[in-house]
Amino acid sequence: xxxxxxxxxxxxxxxxxxxxxxxxxxxxxxxxxxxxxxxxxxxxxxxxxxxxxxxxxxxxxxxxxxxx
Numbered sequence: 001x002x003x004x005x006x007x008x009x010x011x012x013x014x015x016x017x018x019x020x021x022x023x024x025x026x027x028x029x030x031x032x033x034x035x036x037x038x039x040x041x042x043x044x045x046x047x048x049x050x051x052x053x054x055x056x057x058x059x060x061x062x063x064x065x066x067x068x
Contacts, residue, residue, distance in 0.1 A: 028034055
């Protein structure tokens with residue numbers, strides 16, 4: 001059996017897992033427990049800015065110090 005072939009039992013396990021994930025997603029939509037794209041973008045923009053500030057501060061600390 002080649003690496004690209006899947007065994008029936010592996011396929012069944014994946015199929016079950018996939019269907020459960022889809023059902024969870026549909027349930028979230030029905031219960032309106034979703035996160036909008038705008039909310040996700042805002043969270044990651046905040047994280048990105050925090051990381052930028054942290055790296056900028058680290059860069060300033062390293063200025064003038066020889067590389068080891």
